[in-house]
Amino acid sequence: xxxxxxxxxxxxxxxxxxxxxxxxxxxxxxxxxxxxxxxxxxxxxxxxxxxxxxxxxxxxxxxxxxxxxxxxxxxxxxxxxxxxxxxxxxxxxxxxxxxxxxxxxxxxxxxxxxxxxxxxxxxxxxxxxxxxxxxxxxxxxxxxxxxxxxxxxxxxxxxxxxxxxxxxxxxxxxxxxxxxxxxxxxxxxxxxxxxxxxxxxxxxxxxxxxxxxxxxxxxxxxxxxxxxxxxxxxxxxxxxxxxxxxxxxxxxxxxxxxxxxxxxxxxxxxxxxxxxxxxxxxxxxxxxxxxxxxxxxxxxxxxxxxxxxxxxxxxxxxxxxxxxxxxxxxxxxxxxxxxxxxxxxxxxxxxxxxxxxxxxxxxxxxxxxxx
Amino acid sequence: xxxxxxxxxxxxxxxxxxxxxxxxxxxxxxxxxxxxxxxxxxxxxxxxxxxxxxxxxxxxxxxxxxxxxxxxxxxxxxxxxxxxxxxxxxxxxxxxxxxxxxxxxxxxxxxxxxxxxxxxxxxxxxxxxxxxxxxxxxxxxxxxxxxxxxxxxxxxxxxxxxx
Numbered sequence: 001x002x003x004x005x006x007x008x009x010x011x012x013x014x015x016x017x018x019x020x021x022x023x024x025x026x027x028x029x030x031x032x033x034x035x036x037x038x039x040x041x042x043x044x045x046x047x048x049x050x051x052x053x054x055x056x057x058x059x060x061x062x063x064x065x066x067x068x069x070x071x072x073x074x075x076x077x078x079x080x081x082x083x084x085x086x087x088x089x090x091x092x093x094x095x096x097x098x099x100x101x102x103x104x105x106x107x108x109x110x111x112x113x114x115x116x117x118x119x120x121x122x123x124x125x126x127x128x129x130x131x132x133x134x135x136x137x138x139x140x141x142x143x144x145x146x147x148x149x150x151x152x153x154x155x156x157x158x159x160x161x162x163x164x165x166x167x168x169x170x171x172x173x174x175x176x177x178x179x180x181x182x183x184x185x186x187x188x189x190x191x192x193x194x195x196x197x198x199x200x201x202x203x204x205x206x207x208x209x210x211x212x213x214x215x216x217x218x219x220x221x222x223x224x225x226x227x228x229x230x231x232x233x234x235x236x237x238x239x240x241x242x243x244x245x246x247x248x249x250x251x252x253x254x255x256x257x258x259x260x261x262x263x264x265x266x267x268x269x270x271x272x273x274x275x276x277x278x279x280x281x282x283x284x285x286x287x288x289x290x291x292x293x294x295x296x297x298x299x300x301x302x303x304x305x306x307x308x309x310x311x312x313x314x315x316x317x318x319x320x321x322x323x324x325x326x327x328x329x330x331x332x333x334x335x336x337x338x339x340x341x342x343x344x345x346x347x348x349x350x351x352x353x354x355x356x357x358x359x360x361x362x363x364x365x366x367x368x369x370x371x
Numbered sequence: 372x373x374x375x376x377x378x379x380x381x382x383x384x385x386x387x388x389x390x391x392x393x394x395x396x397x398x399x400x401x402x403x404x405x406x407x408x409x410x411x412x413x414x415x416x417x418x419x420x421x422x423x424x425x426x427x428x429x430x431x432x433x434x435x436x437x438x439x440x441x442x443x444x445x446x447x448x449x450x451x452x453x454x455x456x457x458x459x460x461x462x463x464x465x466x467x468x469x470x471x472x473x474x475x476x477x478x479x480x481x482x483x484x485x486x487x488x489x490x491x492x493x494x495x496x497x498x499x500x501x502x503x504x505x506x507x508x509x510x511x512x513x514x515x516x517x518x519x520x521x522x523x524x525x526x527x528x529x530x531x532x533x534x
Contacts, residue, residue, distance in 0.1 A: 014455055017405050017434045021412065022452055043452045044409055047486045054485045062481065069410035113413065116420075132420035139417075150414060150507050367409055 007035055010352075014043045018121040018356045021366030025343070025359075029352065037347040037355070039340055041369050048371040052330035057083050057297040058157055060330065065151040067332065068368040070113050071311045073106035073142075076155035078308040081236055082317040083157045085306055086299040094287035095159050096238045101172065101280050102142070102154065104273040108179070109138040110311035111266045118263060118360040119190050122199045127190045134182055137175050144168065158292040164284075172281050176274050183271060191267060200263060201254030204346040204358035208257070214342045218313025218335050219269065220362060223249035223262035230309040242279050244272045259361035266363075298325050312336050312363060332371060336364040390528050397440070397466065398524040401517070404439040404459065405432030409446025411473040411507040418510040428517055436462035441520070443513070444499075447475035447482060448490040460497045468524070470516050471499045474506040481506065 013024040022043035028036035051063050064079045065072040077099055084091060116131035139149045144165045146154045154161050190196055206216070211224045221228055229246045231239040247268035249261030301323045307316040313335030322328040339362050346358045407415060419425040419432060433439045436459050448456060460467070471493050474480030479491035493499060500523060503516035 014452065015404075015406050015436075015459055017432075022408060043449060043455075044447060045449055045451070045488045046409075046447055046482055047488055050485050050487060051482075066410055066481070069413060113416075117416075129421040132417060133422060136417070136422045149509060150410060 012355065018117075018360065020117065020359070020364055023340075023359075023364070023366055023369070025355065027347075027352065027355065032351045034347045034350055034352065034355065037344045039343055041337075041340070041366075043370065044366045045370040046367070048332065049330060052327055054326065056325050057299070057327060060327070061156065062151070062153045065153055066367060067334065067371055068310065068312065068315070068336070068365045069150060070365050071106050071110040072151050073102045073154060074110075074308065074310045074315065076152065077103050077237075078306060078310065078315045078317050080155045080157050081308065082304050082306040082319050083297065083299070086302065086304045086319060086321055087157070087294065087297065089158055089292055089294065091158055091292050092287045092289065093238075093285045095289050095292070097280050097284045098160060098164055098289065099155055100237055100239065100242075101277055101284075102145075104276045104280075105138050105141060105172070107273045107311045108270045109135050111270050112138075114311075114360075114363040115186070115190070115263065115266055118363070119196070121356050121360040122196070124190055124193070124196060127186060130182075130185065130189065134179060137178070141168065141171060141175065144171075156290075156293055157297055158290075158294055160289040163289045169281055169284070172277065176278055176281075179274060180271075183267065186267065191264060197253045197260060199357055200259040200361070203254075203259045203350060203354050204361060205255050206257040206262075206342065206346060210342065210345055211257070214345070215338050216313070216342055217338065218310065219265045220262055220313065220339050220342075222246065223265045223361075224257035225249050225251075225261075230307055230314060234307065236306065236308055239276075242276045244275050247272065259357050262361040262363075296325070298323070307333070310335055312365065312368070313339060332368075334368040334371060336366075336368040337371075340364050340369055393529060394525050394527055397527075398521040400429040400431075401441045401468065401520070401524075402429075402431050402433045402439050404436050404442045404463070405434045406442060406459070407445050408448065408452065409475065411445035411475070414507045414510055415443055415445045415472065415513065418513050423510040423514065425514075425517075428514070428521070430517065436460075437464065439463050440466070441468040441470060443470045443472050444476040444493045444497075445472045447480070447486075448493045448496075449488050450490055451488070453490045453493075453496050456493065457496045466527075468501075468520055469493075469497055469499045470501045470503060470513075470520060472503045472513060472516070473508055474504065477502050477504065 008029045010027045014022040024040040026038040052060050064075040068075050112131040112135040116128040119127040146152050146162050206224045208224050211221050225248050227246050247265050249256050299321045303320050305318045307314050316333030318331040320328040471477050476493040482489040501516045501520045505512050
């Protein structure tokens with residue numbers, strides 16, 4: 001007699017220590033093997049677009065902070081660039097330089113959380129503590145600049161909320177010098193750790209064509225070996241002035257595009273961010289950071305789409321203006337949301353324990369997925 | 372235990388009120404449910420990480436509600452999440468405590484006016500012991516909130532829970 005079998009459905013989340021927020025994954029299992037993964041989202045839908053309809057242009061900036069709360073500076077950055085493009089205003093050089101420095105510091109801070117919690121998810125507790133120690137140093141820099149640790153509302157349309165502190169340049173240089181050896185420490189502690197490699201190499205391989213078909217961007221796409229970075233390929237602000245490389249996955253311990261590659265791309269990206277900061281920090285020109293801030297933001301009718309390279313990928317803002325003080329609509333192309341879609345492809349045929357490793361390497365922020 | 376050993380070397384007897392003993396034990400090891408909701412969860416993580424070290428107050432994240440004593444509601448509670456939070460709360464064994472962290476879970480915060488999917492305060496579904504203001508609160512503020520909770524537990528009586 002044939003035994004009747006059926007797949008088991010397992011819910012992972014919304015309360016789960018390693019879903020990085022409130023994500024529910026519906027896993028369909030055959031024994032330990034994963035047949036299907038369906039992400040259920042919407043547990044953190046905070047009505048961003050509704051707020052964008054109801055608010056004035058500058059009032060939306062705090063809400064962009066709260067989308068990708070690990071990279072608030074960069075969300076501000078993308079939004080203000082979009083509005084400035086709509087208004088057609090030039091921002092002073094000093095503002096541009098400070099924005100780039102803040103953006104790159106934020107990229108490091110964001111990657112530190114991503115890498116730290118990634119280690120935590122698959123059983124390495126120590127790197128988490130080390131990396132949060134370093135992240136506090138970046139947060140100190142942000143705090144002395146704008147008074148906030150996490151959600152900054154720092155970049156305004158046409159300028160910045162505060163000028164940098166007189167000590168900022170010195171302390172940033174100190175941080176850069178301090179942080180360089182720390183990356184080596186991280187490599188020894190986690191990247192080249194045998195257990196870590198066993199858990200991540202050859203797991204969740206993302207082939208190039210799948211990545212492109214799903215519209216995956218950021219470290220995930222670069223982990224698959226594609227050299228695509230908007231800072232180089234579609235330079236915004238003043239990124240074309242700096243000299244930096246784009247790290248890509250090479251499949252050192254496994255296949256190109258596995259979890260380890262995605263992890264490693266993030267580690268190497270932090271080095272490149274340090275390079276950009278080093279080049280920018282000494283060249284900040286003098287000037288007033290608030291001189292170009294418009295008194296009243298009332299852009300002409302029209303639409304604009306800008307995209308920036310957020311720590312998680314391509315962050316796009318599509319703004320429709322109907323000539324009023326409020327935007328008609330603001331649509332956000334959130335990198336985490338797009339990257340999350342590929343989960344189903346990545347998990348197929350892997351074991352349950354690997355879902356954690358794969359999800360951590362995708363590095364989602366639920367605030368941005370649900371908006 | 373070194374200091375205590377020296378204090379009571381001959382197998383002495385300590386006389387203590389039951390209330391005090393229970394309260395002391397409860398407030399010194401508040402195990403929180405490892406559960407992050409939104410932005411505030413990052414500050415909660417920062418609080419338990421190296422710089423601020425939640426552990427020194429006996430706060431250890433547990434990943435199942437059945438082993439937890441407290442929840443820190445760290446972030447925006449949406450309508451979809453509210454029923455889940457209620458269920459998590461109900462799974463925690465008594466005595467249980469709630470810290471509401473940040474404006475969103477206190478009252479809806481910046482999403483108060485137009486947030487059609489945001490619960491305007493987590494106290495509409497579960498009882499809250501300590502409210503920590505801020506958007507997000509600094510780790511120091513969360514620590515202060517914890518100290519307030521400890522103070523509250525210290526004054527509890529077994530016969531009736533303090534108001």
